[in-house]
Amino acid sequence: MQHIQLEAARIVHSVVHGGRNLTQTLSETLRRQSAYTPQERGALQDLSYGTLRYYARLNCILDNLLQRPLQDASLQCLLLVALYQLQYTKAGQHAIVDQAVRAAKNSFPSAAGLVNAILRNFLRRQPALLQTADEKEASRYAYPQWWIDALHAQYGEAAHAILESGNRHPPMTLRVNARRTSATEYLALLASQEIAARLVEPEALTLEHPLAVERLPEFVEGWVSVQDAGAQYAAKMLDVRNGMRVLDACAAPGGKAAHLLESGDIELVAVDKDVMRLERVRENLQRLQLTAQVVCGDAATPENWWDGKTFQRILADVPCSASGVVCRHPDIKWLRRAEDIESFAVQQRQILESLWPLLARDGKLLYATCSVFARENQQVIAAFLEQHDDAKRLELSAPGMVDGQLLPNKEHDGFFYALLHKQA
Numbered sequence: 001m002q003h004i005q006l007e008a009a010r011i012v013h014s015v016v017h018g019g020r021n022l023t024q025t026l027s028e029t030l031r032r033q034s035a036y037t038p039q040e041r042g043a044l045q046d047l048s049y050g051t052l053r054y055y056a057r058l059n060c061i062l063d064n065l066l067q068r069p070l071q072d073a074s075l076q077c078l079l080l081v082a083l084y085q086l087q088y089t090k091a092g093q094h095a096i097v098d099q100a101v102r103a104a105k106n107s108f109p110s111a112a113g114l115v116n117a118i119l120r121n122f123l124r125r126q127p128a129l130l131q132t133a134d135e136k137e138a139s140r141y142a143y144p145q146w147w148i149d150a151l152h153a154q155y156g157e158a159a160h161a162i163l164e165s166g167n168r169h170p171p172m173t174l175r176v177n178a179r180r181t182s183a184t185e186y187l188a189l190l191a192s193q194e195i196a197a198r199l200v201e202p203e204a205l206t207l208e209h210p211l212a213v214e215r216l217p218e219f220v221e222g223w224v225s226v227q228d229a230g231a232q233y234a235a236k237m238l239d240v241r242n243g244m245r246v247l248d249a250c251a252a253p254g255g256k257a258a259h260l261l262e263s264g265d266i267e268l269v270a271v272d273k274d275v276m277r278l279e280r281v282r283e284n285l286q287r288l289q290l291t292a293q294v295v296c297g298d299a300a301t302p303e304n305w306w307d308g309k310t311f312q313r314i315l316a317d318v319p320c321s322a323s324g325v326v327c328r329h330p331d332i333k334w335l336r337r338a339e340d341i342e343s344f345a346v347q348q349r350q351i352l353e354s355l356w357p358l359l360a361r362d363g364k365l366l367y368a369t370c371s372v373f374a375r376e377n378q379q380v381i382a383a384f385l386e387q388h389d390d391a392k393r394l395e396l397s398a399p400g401m402v403d404g405q406l407l408p409n410k411e412h413d414g415f416f417y418a419l420l421h422k423q424a
């Protein structure tokens with residue numbers, strides 16, 4: 001398994017030192033390593049996600065084990081992967097150390113002794129090292145300090161639960177395609193194949209253990225899709241009715257667009273500015289046998305793609321910090337910078353302004369983010385409402401939702417929703 005440790009270390013390095021996206025880097029690696037067994041693929045995913053989930057904590061432990069800083073960032077990443085394994089996995093400690101030493105002998109021959117000494121030292125001094133890591137918030141929670149400060153300022157004591165939520169293993173939740181089956185029928189189908197699941201929302205089922213989608217009955221036939229339970233609120237909140245013309249202005253990869261199409265006979269225009277991600281919208285719609293007009297365009301400049309016909313409903317699932325979905329994307333914690341929040345807010349306001357004229361009178365626009373920061377959520381909406389007398393924010397309700405904010409918890413990711421009505 002030392003090759004998996006090394007590969008995981010390369011992925012962690014690409015994210016932390018190269019600014020690369022974890023999902024993309026992992027899938028490129030798996031494509032390159034097509035001979036990996038399913039176990040090796042699973043292990044690589046666990047090691048790279050796990051190390052990034054606890055990056056700041058592991059790094060603090062490593063710093064306290066070193067007499068002087070490491071010069072080689074690749075070696076540092078290998079040590080972090082091994083420390084993750086020792087601290088957070090059930091693999092045998094001696095096997096982990098041996099593999100890391102062998103990995104070092106291959107890639108960093110002069111450092112094999114150092115790797116051995118550091119990891120054995122960790123095992124000897126584990127309780128004291130963990131206690132030291134607990135002394136600073138950034139290494140206790142494994143988040144950047146600016147992120148922790150922003151959550152404390154906004155949520156006070158509740159920040160703790162939000163931070164902890166982001167370090168959980170996310171649940172795998174399915175959306176049942178109402179055009180094909182019902183949630184209770186699909187639950188029975190899963191049970192018949194000994195796949196344990198429970199109903200969490202009328203169309204949402206959470207699996208007891210995540211599994212590859214190919215193992216889900218009738219997945220290829222479009223009976224279900226993977227979608228977080230919190231993301232499944234969007235289609236209901238937008239309140240679409242048969243015959244409506246609907247715009248999904250930031251549609252890729254198409255989860256909410258497909259849900260809207262499953263919910264009613266609507267004419268949907270699905271726009272996104274990322275041509276590659278739009279391909280995924282097409283693939284998803286094809287599998288689900290749904291139809292939409294898929295358009296590559298910038299939601300902030302509709303004059304370049306809009307045909308002039310207004311929409312009765314608009315979904316603006318705008319680009320955001322994704323701070324509500326870090327349990328699925330732990331790399332976000334290390335890729336975002338404090339100043340990104342302000343630039344997202346500017347972009348979000350711009351998109352909202354540009355989409356408003358496309359909404360018909362008496363129409364509704366659902367503004368959505370997967371952020372927990374008020375600067376991208378309530379503050380964008382408040383500033384917009386101040387400038388638009390014809391916009392009224394409607395009440396939305398969902399379990400646990402406060403002022404549109406759904407905080408991440410063990411059932412769902414964090415989302416913000418605001419429904420705006422264009423006064424007739």
Ligand SMILES: C[S@@+](CC[C@H](N)C(=O)[O-])C[C@H]1O[C@@H](n2cnc3c(N)ncnc32)[C@H](O)[C@@H]1O
Nearest residue numbers: 250251252253254255256273274298299317319
């Ligand atoms: C949060 S994701 C949308 C998720 C999608 N609604 C779903 O449920 O599957 C945001 C999307 O906005 C797109 N995007 C970012 N800036 C955009 C812009 N100015 N115009 C249109 N799309 C944009 C991104 O490419 C990304 O696909």
